[in-house]
Amino acid sequence: MNIAKTFKMSLVLYSGGHYFENLALNKKCMDLSGRRTPKVTFIPASSDYGLEEFREFVEAWDKIKNCQFVYFPIDYQYSDELKNRALSSDIIFLSGGNTFYFLKHLKENGLMEALATAHQSGRVIAGLSAGAILMTPNINTASFPSFDCDENFVGIKSKKALNFVNFEIFPHYIHSARYRSALKTYSQKSRNGIYALPDGTGIVVTQQSLEVIGPSYLFLNGHEHNMSKVLRNDVQTFCPVERRRFPRLTDTNF
Amino acid sequence: MKGQKKSSTNTNNNKVVGKKEYSKILGIDGRHPLQTKVPEMCVMYQVRQRPGAQVAYFNFDLAKEMGLIPDNHQAQLTSKLQDALIETFSIVIINEWDIENKKTFDSKTIKPNKYMATRYLQLQHASKAGKTSGDGRSIWNGHTQHKGKNWDVSSCGTGATCLSPAVSIHEKYFKTGDKTVSYGCGLADFDDALMAALMSEVLHRKACPTERTLCILKFKDGTSINVRAGQNLIRPAHQFRYLKSSNHSDLKALTDYYIQKEQNNGNWNHELKKASPYEELLDIACSDFAKSAALFEREYIFCWLDWDGDNILASGAGILDYGSIRQFGVFHKEYRYDDVERWSTTLLEQKSKARYIIQTYAQMADYIITGEKKHIKEFQSHPILKKFDDRFSHYKTVFMLTKIGFGIEEAKTFINKNIKLTKHFEKLYEHFERLQTASGTYQVEDGVSSDAVFCMRDILRELPKLYLAKQEVIDAQAFVDIAKSEFAKPQDLKISSSRKRNIKSFQSAYLKMISQLAKEQGQNIDRSLLKITMRSSLINRPDFLTGNGVIRVAHFLVKDKKGPRIKELMNLLPKFIQHQVEGTTAVKQSEQSEQSQKDMRAIIRIVHEHREDI
Numbered sequence: 018m019n020i021a022k023t024f025k026m027s028l029v030l031y032s033g034g035h036y037f038e039n040l041a042l043n044k045k046c047m048d049l050s051g052r053r054t055p056k057v058t059f060i061p062a063s064s065d066y067g068l069e070e071f072r073e074f075v076e077a078w079d080k081i082k083n084c085q086f087v088y089f090p091i092d093y094q095y096s097d098e099l100k101n102r103a104l105s106s107d108i109i110f111l112s113g114g115n116t117f118y119f120l121k122h123l124k125e126n127g128l129m130e131a132l133a134t135a136h137q138s139g140r141v142i143a144g145l146s147a148g149a150i151l152m153t154p155n156i157n158t159a160s161f162p163s164f165d166c167d168e169n170f171v172g173i174k175s176k177k178a179l180n181f182v183n184f185e186i187f188p189h190y191i192h193s194a195r196y197r198s199a200l201k202t203y204s205q206k207s208r209n210g211i212y213a214l215p216d217g218t219g220i221v222v223t224q225q226s227l228e229v230i231g232p233s234y235l236f237l238n239g240h241e242h243n244m245s246k247v248l249r250n251d252v253q254t255f256c257p258v259e260r261r262r263f264p265r266l267t268d269t270n271f
Numbered sequence: 272m273k274g275q276k277k278s279s280t281n282t283n284n285n286k287v288v289g290k291k292e293y294s295k296i297l298g299i300d301g302r303h304p305l306q307t308k309v310p311e312m313c314v315m316y317q318v319r320q321r322p323g324a325q326v327a328y329f330n331f332d333l334a335k336e337m338g339l340i341p342d343n344h345q346a347q348l349t350s351k352l353q354d355a356l357i358e359t360f361s362i363v364i365i366n367e368w369d370i371e372n373k374k375t376f377d378s379k380t381i382k383p384n385k386y387m388a389t390r391y392l393q394l395q396h397a398s399k400a401g402k403t404s405g406d407g408r409s410i411w412n413g414h415t416q417h418k419g420k421n422w423d424v425s426s427c428g429t430g431a432t433c434l435s436p437a438v439s440i441h442e443k444y445f446k447t448g449d450k451t452v453s454y455g456c457g458l459a460d461f462d463d464a465l466m467a468a469l470m471s472e473v474l475h476r477k478a479c480p481t482e483r484t485l486c487i488l489k490f491k492d493g494t495s496i497n498v499r500a501g502q503n504l505i506r507p508a509h510q511f512r513y514l515k516s517s518n519h520s521d522l523k524a525l526t527d528y529y530i531q532k533e534q535n536n537g538n539w540n541h542e543l544k545k546a547s548p549y550e551e552l553l554d555i556a557c558s559d560f561a562k563s564a565a566l567f568e569r570e571y572i573f574c575w576l577d578w579d580g581d582n583i584l585a586s587g588a589g590i591l592d593y594g595s596i597r598q599f600g601v602f603h604k605e606y607r608y609d610d611v612e613r614w615s616t617t618l619l620e621q622k623s624k625a626r627y628i629i630q631t632y633a634q635m636a637d638y639i640i641t642g643e644k645k646h647i648k649e650f651q652s653h654p655i656l657k658k659f660d661d662r663f664s665h666y667k668t669v670f671m672l673t674k675i676g677f678g679i680e681e682a683k684t685f686i687n688k689n690i691k692l693t694k695h696f697e698k699l700y701e702h703f704e705r706l707q708t709a710s711g712t713y714q715v716e717d718g719v720s721s722d723a724v725f726c727m728r729d730i731l732r733e734l735p736k737l738y739l740a741k742q743e744v745i746d747a748q749a750f751v752d753i754a755k756s757e758f759a760k761p762q763d764l765k766i767s768s769s770r771k772r773n774i775k776s777f778q779s780a781y782l783k784m785i786s787q788l789a790k791e792q793g794q795n796i797d798r799s800l801l802k803i804t805m806r807s808s809l810i811n812r813p814d815f816l817t818g819n820g821v822i823r824v825a826h827f828l829v830k831d832k833k834g835p836r837i838k839e840l841m842n843l844l845p846k847f848i849q850h851q852v853e854g855t856t857a858v859k860q861s862e863q864s865e866q867s868q869k870d871m872r873a874i875i876r877i878v879h880e881h882r883e884d885i
Contacts, residue, residue: 058740065875068808068854075801085797087740088804093813093879098749099733102740168865170872 027141028181028222030149032188032214033113036077039145041230042219047082049141049223050107056085058106062114062147064090070112092122104131108141111148113188116159117169119147120178129179136181146188149219152181154209158188162199165189182222187213190234197241204236211236212244293355295339299413299424300359301384308528311521312509313387314433316364316410320380321429324361324496326353327461327489327840328468334485337500338417348841360498361488362386364410364430366457367444386410388432391508392515392579395436395610401512407435408457412498420536423504424485427497427592428464431457448494461489462825464497465840467593469848470821471499474598476852478679479566480559480589489837493829501589502536505529507556507580507628514635517644526552526639533586549636553655556585556632561659563588564625565666568618569674571599573818573885575608575615576624580631588625595717597818600728600883601756602704605712605721615718622663629659671697675731675781676807681788689787696780702773703727703754708763720885722758728811730754734781735804739797744778747771757883809854813882816851820881824874835870842867847874 027049031042047055059074061067067090075086089095089103103109109132111119123129136142142152147167150156155176159167187200190213204211212220218231235242306313331346340352362382365374389411393404408431412424430447431437437445437455447457468484475481482501489495510529513522530548533539539555563583567574575582575595584591595608595615608615616624633650650656665686672682672693686693706724713720733753737745745753747766751774755764789799816824827834828843835843850871 056740064808064813065850066854068805072805085739086801088736088808089740090808096733096737096745096749096753098745098753099737099740102737106740168868170869 025139026136026181026222026224027139028136028152029141029143029219030152030182030186030214030222031143031145031219032149032186032190032216033146034216036074036145037080038217039219040077040081042143042221043078044081045221045228045230046108046110046141046143047078047084049221052107054083054085055108056087056106057108057110058087058089058103059110059112060089060091060103060148061112062116062119064092066114067112074110074112091126091128092118095126100126100128100131104135104140106140108143109135111142111144111151113146113148115170116147116150116156116167117171117173120151120156120176121171121173123151124173132179133181136179142181149186149188151178153178153185154180154183155185157203157207158185158211161203162196164195183209185209185211186220187211187236188216190215192234200234200236201239201241205239213241292341293339293352295337295415295417296334296355296359299415301382301386301411301413303387303411303414303423305389305411305525305528306387309521309525311518312390312405312512312525314390314405315385315387316366316430316432318362318364318382318386318410318429319376320358320382321361321363321490321496322380323490324357324488325490325837326356326486327495327837328465328484328487328844329356329841330468330472330483330485331845333483333500336417337415337420337422337485339415339485346845356486357488360412360426360486360496362410362412362426362429362496363447364388364432364457366430366447367433368431368446371444372446386412386429388434389509390434390512391506391581392512393436393508393581394577394579395612396439398439400515401508402516403434403439404436404512405432405434407432407437407455408459411504420502421532422500422502424498424500425504427499428459428495429457431455458494459497461487461493461495462822462829463594464489464495465825465828465844466821467497467499468844469824470593470596470598470816470818471590472848473816473851474572474590476848479570479572480563480584480587482584482589482591499591501584501586501591502538503529503532503584503586504591505532505585506583506591507585507632510585510635511580511631514631514638514644517638519638519642519644522635523639526635529585536586538586547636547640549639553629553632553636554658556588557629557655557659558662559586559588560625560629561662562666564622565663566670567621569667569670571602571618573597573599573606573608573615573618574621576621576628577616578624578627578631580628583628597885598816599885600815600817600820600881601723601726601758603720603722603885604705604707605719606715606885607718607720609718625663626656626659629655668693668697671700674727674807674810675784676735676803676805676810677788678806685784685788685791688791689784692780692784692787696777696784699773699777699780700727703730703777706763708756708758708760710758710760715885723756724759724763725754726756726883727754728815729813732807732811732813734778735785735800735807738782738785739800739804742782742796744775744782747774750774750778812851812854814875814879815882816878817881817884819884820878823877823881827873827877833873835866839867839870843870843874846871850875851878 213234221228233244334340388406390405392401396404409427410429431445435455437452464487482499485500486498633653638644669682703725708722789796
């Protein structure tokens with residue numbers, strides 16, 4: 018089983034936290050673009066508070082490298098011209114917010130296909146929290162556990178997402194009994210492995226590798242696996258950045 | 272509910288509450304310096320406590336600014352704060368009708384001090400000299416001071432006074448609450464109070480001079496008392512009344528009082544440049560009215576200005592009395608309010624009315640100085656009017672640039688250095704802004720209106736984003752698709768060769784301006800576009816609050832069964848105001864209740880539906 022799809026890919030999945038708390042992942046995005054001055058399109062999950070997020074995003078990214086920024090809110094009418102221009106950037110960043118609301122507007126505006134095209138043409142697609150969930154096969158992890166989930170106030174029925182990778186992620190993970198229990202239960206039903214990522218951590222997927230940045234947990238068939246322990250090279254266990262080849266996603270590895 | 276109980280306990284523990292804490296609120300008790308400085312302009316009323324009030328809204332930020340509550344006071348309406356507000360503001364006048372009909376009231380409910388309604392000029396009164404006009408359903412609660420600033424406080428909906436149009440028309444006094452006369456009944460509707468609170472606070476936060484709502488008290492019959500505050504609630508109409516009636520001594524007394532107050536409040540923070548303070552007053556009024564008139568025109572704020580100097584504050588030419596105030600989403604060029612016996616001004620006519628007010632100020636200053644009242648026509652070539660025109664034109668250009676996304680100081684500096692380029696763009700901008708649809712003028716709920724072909728907010732919001740992505744002009748069809756208003760029909764949107772040329776020129780001038788701005792600031796054009804994008808996305812937000820938008824929101828808050836309960840309004844209103852001004856809301860905040868998030872979403876949906884409305 019492949020980790021991700023077969024075409025050229027550069028994907029960065031952030032768990033959450035402030036943009037300035039994700040410096041390693043931010044830098045990863047920039048490096049993957051291969052540009053000296055990458056053009057970055059920021060797509061907020063909602064135009065409401067989107068600007069606030071964009072400001073913080075620009076501030077954090079500016080500290081690392083000179084970038085060109087494009088702001089592309091999608092939940093109100095926009096022109097095809099803007100869509101075409103925005104999706105031709107080197108990096109396309111999907112922000113955090115309500116996953117259901119975000120997915121609804123991506124679907125309604127035909128952006129699922131457009132993002133898939135951008136992805137296949139080698140652009141870096143990155144997402145934080147809701148934005149990261151959207152890059153996986155479905156958005157199931159947005160709807161549990163009941164004490165920490167997004168409200169489906171838009172009444173979206175299909176939870177199918179962009180399916181750029183064949184694992185799921187659970188952002189903002191807190192390593193506690195109740196979260197663990199919820200994830201174990203879900204992983205028994207899901208065909209995919211689920212990465213539970215605390216804030217400030219993330220996953221970088223390229224055609225050749227999958228890197229886990231920071232501590233993470235993998236839930237598979239009702240079991241939890243601490244990825245820091247599973248991965249062989251323990252030297253960087255306590256380092257904020259772990260750069261590892263990812264083992265195949267089967268239970269036999271553990 | 273758990274949250275509310277917890278907060279209330281916390282507040283008690285913090286010992287914020289207590290009667291002494293609210294002594295400044297309780298000290299607003301009817302007394303006001305005008306009662307001794309210019310007693311002729313005050314009609315004094317005994318007042319009594321009006322039972323059954325509930326605090327529906329309290330502006331904590333304003334109350335802190337006024338020093339009515341300590342800076343560290345939590346934004347929680349404790350029972351003691353509620354009691355203080357009700358005790359202070361839940362009042363109704365004992366009016367002429369009550370006295371004529373020998374009504375008696377429990378002496379314990381009668382306040383010790385008398386409260387004033389003020390006389391001023393109002394064009395809707397048959398006597399154009401202000402003999403019968405003034406506060407028809409308002410009284411002044413008093414004044415307060417904090418950190419060197421003086422504040423006036425007045426309330427709307429406190430009973431029918433002898434100064435309402437109904438009294439002069441019917442030549443009899445009315446019982447407070449008499450339903451046979453709507454405006455003359457002396458009471459105010461709760462939804463009107465909510466509209467005024469929302470609109471005034473949004474405009475205030477956007478740096479538009481205005482009175483603000485301090486508190487709304489709601490009653491079971493759907494009426495309310497709307498408590499407003501401002502640093503100086505004198506209107507030109509107060510002064511013009513004395514000018515009309517050639518009452519030199521009271522005009523001088525009132526003007527001296529006004530000037531002194533402006534100086535004390537630090538609004539005249541420059542040295543006296545003129546020989547006479549009255550000439551100085553004229554000069555400042557000229558600037559203020561030119562600035563406000565320019566802002567109203569640029570921001571599509573409908574504020575019915577007329578010769579009487581009513582509906583506007585003298586200080587800063589700020590907005591007051593939100594009864595007919597509207598902000599449009601697009602340039603509804605022919606909108607006129609139908610006041611039964613007369614039509615209001617249109618957006619473009621407001622300038623000439625503001626100019627006439629300045630002409631009247633010139634007449635007034637001359638009268639005070641010389642003691643001889645000359646005819647108003649003698650001032651139609653007064654040099655101050657040329658100054659008014661110049662300042663109006665300057666501010667209109669400044670406000671066009673700020674609407675694009677320039678900072679205010681940035682805009683002023685830019686104009687000084689690039690006047691030709693800016694004026695060239697402004698001409699193109701106004702060409703697109705003012706085009707009206709082929710549908711022409713038609714009737715609306717409260718008057719007549721016409722519709723703009725283009726929504727300039729949309730094009731100003733989208734253009735910098737497009738140029739950030741690629742610095743190339745967009746083609747005419749894409750421009751029209753973005754800028755078209757919801758009212759435009761295919762025949763309005765045809766792309767003729769001249770329209771194509773104008774679209775190209777518009778974009779070219781726009782890019783030249785941004786490029787010039789970047790050059791002057793020593794930065795890359797992308798950085799300038801980025802700043803402009805951020806500002807413009809907020810200023811020209813797609814869910815822009817319009818007049819009809821606020822009416823529907825108020826309706827939802829008050830009458831819709833799915834709407835929030837009264838207790839939830841206190842949290843909801845500041846969040847909504849914040850959303851309009853800063854682009855952030857409670858929707859994202861997980862600590863907000865599900866109901867509160869639902870309400871906020873419903874409000875934003877309503878606002879969005881009316882974004883291009885009148």
